[in-house]
Amino acid sequence: MNNLSVPHLLGIRDLTLMDIETVFKTADSFKEVINRPIKKVPSLRDITLANVFFENSTRTRLSFELAAKRLSADMVNFSASNSSVKKGETLIDSVNNILAMKVDMVVLRHASPGAALFLSQHTSAKIINAGDGTHEHPTQALLDAFSIREKLGSLKGKKVAIIGDILHSRVALSNIYCLQKLGAEVMVCGPSTLIPKHVHLLKVHVSHNLREALLWCDVANMLRIQLERQEAEYFPSLRDYTLHFGLNRALMDSLQKEILVMHPGPINRGVEITSEVAEGPNSIILNQVENGVAIRMAVIYLLASDIER
Numbered sequence: 001m002n003n004l005s006v007p008h009l010l011g012i013r014d015l016t017l018m019d020i021e022t023v024f025k026t027a028d029s030f031k032e033v034i035n036r037p038i039k040k041v042p043s044l045r046d047i048t049l050a051n052v053f054f055e056n057s058t059r060t061r062l063s064f065e066l067a068a069k070r071l072s073a074d075m076v077n078f079s080a081s082n083s084s085v086k087k088g089e090t091l092i093d094s095v096n097n098i099l100a101m102k103v104d105m106v107v108l109r110h111a112s113p114g115a116a117l118f119l120s121q122h123t124s125a126k127i128i129n130a131g132d133g134t135h136e137h138p139t140q141a142l143l144d145a146f147s148i149r150e151k152l153g154s155l156k157g158k159k160v161a162i163i164g165d166i167l168h169s170r171v172a173l174s175n176i177y178c179l180q181k182l183g184a185e186v187m188v189c190g191p192s193t194l195i196p197k198h199v200h201l202l203k204v205h206v207s208h209n210l211r212e213a214l215l216w217c218d219v220a221n222m223l224r225i226q227l228e229r230q231e232a233e234y235f236p237s238l239r240d241y242t243l244h245f246g247l248n249r250a251l252m253d254s255l256q257k258e259i260l261v262m263h264p265g266p267i268n269r270g271v272e273i274t275s276e277v278a279e280g281p282n283s284i285i286l287n288q289v290e291n292g293v294a295i296r297m298a299v300i301y302l303l304a305s306d307i308e309r
């Protein structure tokens with residue numbers, strides 16, 4: 001067994017508090033490495049990973065690729081849009097063909113919830129879930145919590161509001177699990193149509209008022225509206241959404257307190273957040289991106305420790 005209680009990273013729900021703390025401690029050392037002039041360690045020279053992406057990505061795909069390279073592992077990239085999936089090949093056939101080329105670990109992004117679990121049950125590779133539909137995005141939640149910890153210290157007792165399209169968000173669910181395991185209180189905020197009906201089962205506060213959420217929280221994590229996953233109309237117009245749930249400078253100033261502002265990206269500037277706030281003094285959005293590489297190095301490194309060489 002590796003230093004985590006799980007053989008794959010499928011979701012935050014499966015992790016213990018000790019797992020999360022082990023990832024953070026390991027990421028602390030890797031963050032130091034990636035800020036050195038030579039940003040590389042020879043730890044995983046004998047490991048090969050494949051980024052297998054069935055959905056678009058900028059941050060997650062590049063961050064995993066850089067993380068693997070900083071660990072001296074080999075990394076290949078598979079993108080469904082220009083692969084033999086277009087000729088009818090299944091997910092399992094694609095992955096088994098990649099594994100036949102002696103790949104040890106697969107980083108999977110897929111539109112179907114449970115796709116990463118399915119692969120872990122039907123192939124021999126180590127699987128890291130890089131986002132499965134509306135279900136989980138575990139490395140995003142780890143890097144988000146790591147970024148809050150870096151700015152505010154312990155997460156214990158901190159109040160984090162997750163604001164926007166909670167219904168279609170894998171980032172929201174993974175963040176709720178991760179923040180609660182670390183002792184934070186979580187509120188979800190958005191129009192009632194974009195809050196899942198049974199969200200109270202997750203023991204989160206719920207608000208449909210942005211100002212109320214901002215006055216309550218220490219950290220606001222702004223999510224984008226996932227238009228690509230919406231099969232119905234959930235609000236009258238984007239303009240109306242922005243009027244009620246968009247974060248702007250005037251609203252920030254009116255709070256008369258300091259909060260951290262986060263966003264997992266990609267940002268829809270002028271919809272859920274203005275450029276002024278995204279680039280303002282309270283924003284830690286680019287810190288999140290930087291920390292993503294250290295967190296993913298830690299996850300790859302820890303999971304690789306029980307790969308037979």
Ligand code: CP
Binds near residue numbers: 056059137265
């Ligand atoms: N945050 C995130 O998952 O971004 P990408 O879709 O660009 O990977």
